[in-house]
Amino acid sequence: MTIRLIVVDDDPLVRAGLSFMLGGAEDIEIVGEGADGADVPGLVDRHAPEVVLMDIRMPKVDGLTATERLRARSGAPEVVVLTTFHADEQVLRALRAGAAGFVLKDTPPAEIVAAVRRVAAGDPVLSPAVTRQLMSHVAEQPAPGEPTTPQEPPRRAAAGARLAQLADREREVALAVGQGRSNAEIAAALYMGVPTVKTHVSRILAKLGLNNRVQIALLVHDAGLLDLPDQEGDA
Structure with a gap:
């Protein structure tokens, strides 16, 4: 094509x-x-x-x-x-x-x-390492109108509420996408077929009104579900 x-x-x-x-x-x-x-x-x-x-x-x-x-x-x-x-x-x-x-x-x-x-x-x-670098960069600054030292920033609460719409398996797939894993890696980690992973990703995008996997990763990060320092060692 x-x-x-x-x-x-x-x-x-x-x-x-x-x-x-x-x-x-x-x-x-x-x-x-x-x-x-x-x-x-x-x-x-x-x-x-x-x-x-x-x-x-x-x-x-x-x-x-x-x-x-x-x-x-x-x-x-x-x-x-x-x-x-x-x-x-x-x-x-x-x-x-x-x-x-x-x-x-x-x-x-x-x-x-x-x-x-x-x-x-x-x-x-976006490679996983670059994704983490970008997300870490934006996390250094609060969103407009967001407190500088909050217990739970509004952005984090809003992201968590959106991810709560997902079924348990979809949430696991979303977290793996946020970690920068490919479909094949997600399939191996969660013991499912690659077509099933693709189906879950499509459902996540539809449920959350997102365009692509990068937006899933950013939402997972906003929800505070990624431990960036530990992730860095896996790059």
Whole structure:
């Protein structure tokens, strides 16, 4: 299957370089380019891409706002955000908005191609170690309006209440997703088949109104269910 891709970046040189590099892959077709997040709705309507590669910092409509608007639409394509920082709080906001992952602008070309392929196949572009780093980064600062030293922050209580909607087995799968485990690893750990794991993940996404596995991981983290220091040793 050919992956239909749109590249959105306000720097024409970066945009041209990405399009040239990605368009050279036999299974990727560059169907459109945009210079700002404001261009995204029209490009998506015209070209029906599977994936949008989106810069975060753009002058009129930034990539975060464009991602939020796009992922709120029915049948929206997957979004991979481009950034120069691997622990940028804006990247986390993009992931919460439904982006399937991110790539750094200095990532080797082959890895960017692989990232587009993975996202098109339904896999998030975040390693467990990077997921933990991002979640740890955002945890260092309270959410807007949240007390600085609470016993149970509102964000944690809200996340716990949402996860309480899950059945016991679904909750176990959600925790494993939060730990950065693949479907195969979850299947082995919980003694179930990979198709069953996929079914549970689909049900979790539907029940909680989430877009992808990254959002499950972030919700599990917000609920305080991950022991980040211990997890780090498993990377």
